[in-house]
Amino acid sequence: MSLLPRTAEEFSSADYWDRFFRKRGEKSFExxxxYNSLCGVLHKYIKPRDKVLVVGCGNSELSQQLYDVGYHHLTNIDISETVVSQMRQRNAQCRPDLxxxxxDATQTGYESGSFQAALDKGTLDAxxxxxxxxxxxxxxxxxxxxxxxxxxYVCVTLAQxxxxxxAVQHFAGAGWAVRIHGLSQSGEDSDSSSFALPVFILVCTKFRQPPPFAVLEVCQGEDGAPCxxxxxxxxLARVKEQQAYALMLQKLRGGTDTxxxxxxxxxxxxxxxxxxxLTVQDSPPSAKVPRANHFAIFIVPQxxxxDWLYGSAxxxxQLASSAKFRRLIVVAMHRDQEYEDMQAVQSELSPMVMExxxxxxxPNQQVPxxxxxxxxxxxxxxxxxxSGLTGEYSVEDVRGExxxxxxxxxxxxNAHLVQSESRLQTSTAASSSHKKRSKKKSKRSGSDAPACVGTGQSVNRxxxxCTHHExxxxxxxxxxxxxxSGKDVLVSVLVVGLGGGGLPQFVRDFVPGARVEVVELDPAMLDVATTWFGLQTDDRLKVVLGDGLEYINRLQSEGGHSYDVIMFDVDSKDPTLGMSCPPPAFVERSLLEKVCKLLTPRGVFMLNLVCRDSVLRRSVLxxxxxxxxTVYSRPIEGEVNEVLLCSRGGREGDKPCAASKELQQAAKSLQVALQKGGHSAPFNPQVDIGAMLKDLRIA
Known part of the structure; x- marks a missing residue:
């Protein structure tokens, strides 16, 4: 039978504790x-000469052990008459001053200011x-x-x-200094190890006059420097982090779970x-792993x-399978941090990753x-x-694979998701006007960095x-x-969602006769796209700041507006919805009907859909x-994205299928037109329009 309380209410019951200690008998309950696991911190804050009130002493041997090392001014109190009687009898001969x-700890009757320390091991939790x-x-x-x-007040607690x-709000509100030590779990004591949470020691110090600011500190372990x-x-957030880490360690030590x-x-x-x-990746039991390959650490390049290989489950x-280790720890380094070299990173990580x-x-296994x-x-x-809408953002240059x-x-x-990306290219020189414009823009966006990395680097438009842009x-x-077929044929394009501006800029630069209109909700994104991603607006590319939903509603209600292409490339700010692109309001039927009415008879609606919920995806489709x-779907290999290409005219048989000669001829014409269209840079030769369209399927 378990001797731990069945319900939280029992903790405060004197009858419960009397029954508990009768069943427990003479065996101490720690x-x-x-003492051995706690003395490192206790000796820092409680001196042998201090008068100490031990609150809720139970039948713990802690007071006895403190007495034996020189603490002779200990007053132990407990609500249970049974345990007090037991402890008096146990210590009457060998520790007569204990x-x-x-x-009752809520009304002790002792004089005010009569103790230099109060020691509480589990009583507050109870x-x-x-x-x-x-x-x-x-x-x-x-x-x-x-x-x-x-x-x-020194309190040993699980810190639920x-x-x-x-406790913290009480003492901090009274102007006391509050410090918390997080202790590692030894797991040696049969009673203490039954708790999954780590042990903390809360130390609250009474000041004569409250300080002008709150003194709140956290220490890692016995000797960790206070933060x-x-x-x-x-x-409280720091405490939660340590608890989550301890629970994770407990789970990992129990076995592997792929x-x-x-x-x-x-x-x-x-x-x-x-x-x-650090992300823990275990290989399945069926994997053929060499017997000696227990554990390895993989450092992801900054x-x-x-990248799909490192950023997705x-x-x-796949990385763990290729490495052929039972457990692989995938380590990502954070931006705004400096790292000397691989050896320094290994030295820094080694003590922690071994846990x-x-x-x-x-034991003593070498970990590569x-x-x-x-x-x-x-x-x-x-x-x-x-940004007032998306919070803090970062523009950064990286070296790709x-x-x-x-x-x-x-x-x-959402720091592991790239919102927009452009390749940089070497140009002869950046013009002075561009540099001046970039410096002016950077001040407006709160940055003090130059627009280009290195001399003569610029965005390759x-x-x-992004494959979904392709x-x-x-x-x-x-x-x-x-x-x-040529610049004399107008192609009107409406894009909802600017990002870095790479897609609308490309359409404007490379599609003959294209006139591009972009709707962007966030003014900060227009500044970012112009300053850092080479966006250049003119009579063929304009950006309208506003809500895309309201803009479409207004266009449709006004009448007289039509587009050959409408593209939705906008993400959701709520990651809990199961659909990260687009926000749900953009795929409501009422809005879709308005989009359809805004298309020309030959028009195409394009939607970047990112939906992990299969039921929700089916509903959207x-x-x-x-x-x-007609609705075509083109999945993006290795990603959750799929692009939906939708047309308004005719049923499936009235539109060319993906493998038809008509569509392949159109693909060839588009390929030629794109290669001729650009002036600032050549069209990416890796994009094969025909190959892209061969993978279309009816949704």
Missing amino acids: WYGD IFQQV MASEEEGALAGRMLVEVGRVLAVGGR EHVIRL RLATVEEL GSTPSLTLCHASTGHARYT GRES EGRA LAPPGMP FLSVGGDLGWREVVARGV DGHLYRRLVFMN GFLC VMVSGLALLGPEAI ERIQAVFA
Whole structure:
């Protein structure tokens, strides 16, 4: 039978604890650890000469062990008459000065300021249930009363949120200094190891006069340097992080689970800034792994974190399979951090990653660090700014796997997803006017970096980095060869969603006769696209700032507007919806009907759809199919994206199928037109329009 309480309410019951200690008998019960595991911190804050009130002593041997090393002024109190009697009898002969009294911790009767320290091992946790928080609050008030100025409340706790919040808010609100030590789990004691959460020691120091600012600090382990925090919420967040880490370690030590890929972030102890993100990837039991290959660490090159191989669960599983280790830790380095070399990174990570080793790994096993050619990669943050809609963003240059330099836009609230990307190219020189314009723009966006990386680097507007952009451009062939035969034929294009501006700029530069209109909700994105991604507006490319939904509604209600192509390339700001592109309102039937009415008879509606929820995806497709006569789907290999190409006229048989001669002829015409269309840079020769369209399928 378990001797732990069945419900939280029992913790505060004197009858419960009497029954508990009768069943327990003479065997001590060491909540959360014994003297050996706690003494390192206790001796820092409690001196042998201090008068100490031990709150809720139970039958723990902690007071006895403290007495034996010189602490002879200990007053132990407990609500249970049974345990107080047991402890008096146990210590009467060998420790005659060790005091045990049956006292209610919420009303002790001791004189105010009569103790220099109050020691609490598990009592606050026992009293601070969700329903009984008021009882624990009264105990904290009483502890504060009996402590002298300079006295300390030292509490050993599991730091469950409702418990630690109650204590920290109470003492911080009273102007006390608050410090929390997070202790590693030894797992040696049979009682303490039954708790999955790590043990913390809360130290609250009473000041004569409250300081002008809150003193809130967190320490890692016994000897960790204190890290000062600004708010109670920040302190509680640090505690949660340590608890999550301990729970993850416990799970990882229990065995491997290929269906779970837990990750954690390692931060600088002094600053709290994120430095590494570690993702655990286990190989399936059926994998053919050499017997000696237990564990390895893979360092992702800087700037490559969002690559499919490193940034997706499927990619990391493939990476682990190729590496042939039972467990692979995939390590990503954070932006705005400096890394000396591979050896320095290994030295920094080695102490921490060994805690993540798989169960059964032999002791002293050599753990290899793997990388791509031993290179840490390269990344330079060229601009930082803040958008009122998307929060903080970063513009950064990285070196790709192919050796080329790329410029990326990343929203920091989803730092592993590249919002926009362009390839950089070497030009003869950047004009002085461009430099002046970039400097002016950078001040407006809060950046002090130059627009180009290195001398003569500029954005290659003829290179499409996103496969879904390549598919959308290829889909122009559905307009027919006559629509893209030359500049005398107007092709009107409406794009909802600007990003870095690569797609609308490409259409304007390379599609003969194209007139592009872009609707963008976020003014900061127009600034970013113009300053850092080479967007140039003119009479053939204009950007309208506003809500895309309202803009379409207005165009349709006004009448007289029509487009050959309407493209939706806009992401959702809510990651919980199961569909990250587009926001749900953009695929409501009422809006889709208006989009259809805005298309010319030959027109094509293009939608970048990113939906992981199969039921939701099916619902979206049904709505689109109810409005558009023909709907093609083109999945993007290795990604969740698919591009939907939708036309309004005729049923399936009235439009050319993907393999038809008519569409292939249109693809050839488009390929030739694109190669002739650009002036600032050649069209990316890697894009094969015909090949792109061969993979179209009826949705």
